[in-house]
Amino acid sequence: MISPELLEILRCPHCVSGPTRKEGPDPGRLQLVREAWLVCLEPDCGRKYPIRDGIPVMLIEEGDKWRDTPVDALPVPPPAA
Template sequence: MAVTLDAQLLEILACPSPDHAPLRTGSPSDPNADALTCTECGRVFPVRDGIPVLLLDEAGEPGGEDGASADGA
């Protein structure tokens, strides 16, 4: 299922890493994943129950398994 966030919210959300780059919906491997991907570092943040989990500890590393399925949900 694709992430459905308010456009204004998506516009102000940013990666919590020091780069603070904008996020885009989906993951590199699945543009319809329930996740947000940093446009700078490539970390993938899961979206659970419509809420973005913007914690670096919860993010999938670039080139690794995406954070959208890290907890099996």
């Protein structure tokens, strides 16, 4: 489970870094979905980051894998290898 305090500080790494940084005072906010995914709230992002063994996998490449998957179709993330 992700604590509310951690959720408050985590941001989508794609939306807060370098040339892909979104405008605004607080870009890349994330929403916790089914205690298993962090979904970027930026309208044009769509990245979704799995939570494996209680640890968010905040790699842009991981978020990219799930961009086109609707939130209600996200699987339960498998445990970390």
